[in-house]
């Protein structure tokens with residue numbers, strides 16, 4: 001597993017059920033809200049600092065996703081993507097990367113085709129059984145509850161960046 005992680009240059013995340021717990025909140029004005037996790041956000045910043053690019057492919061479309069992506073400095077954002085393989089192929093074109101350099105975390109069946117392509121497929125513990133079966137790594141955490149952070153920490157360790165970016169920086 002660590003051998004595969006060493007080559008990862010791009011982390012792609014699904015949004016609903018991965019970066020969030022999957023719940024969507026609507027207010028009376030029809031404005032959509034989601035709960036993101038600060039721990040996941042920090043993990044994303046850490047892998048970016050280690051030189052790994054981060055991208056988002058969401059089947060739905062929501063302005064809050066653009067806001068969260070902007071806050072985290074994520075420029076590879078695909079929303080309304082019902083054929084995730086097409087967005088994935090476009091992301092590879094834009095970054096010049098290949099399957100063996102990509103990690104992906106998804107939670108629903110729409111994610112499985114991309115998970116089958118990438119070098120390292122991951123899922124939160126509350127992903128559908130078919131999705132967990134397609135994953136090389138199933139987090140101990142649920143979507144929006146630290147699953148992304150656990151994957152990010154694993155990527156840092158695989159890259160050999162954990163000591164410098166976390167242990168020494170925070171004096172652990």
Ligand SMILES: [Mg+2]
Nearest residue numbers: 014016017107
């Ligand atoms: Mg999802």
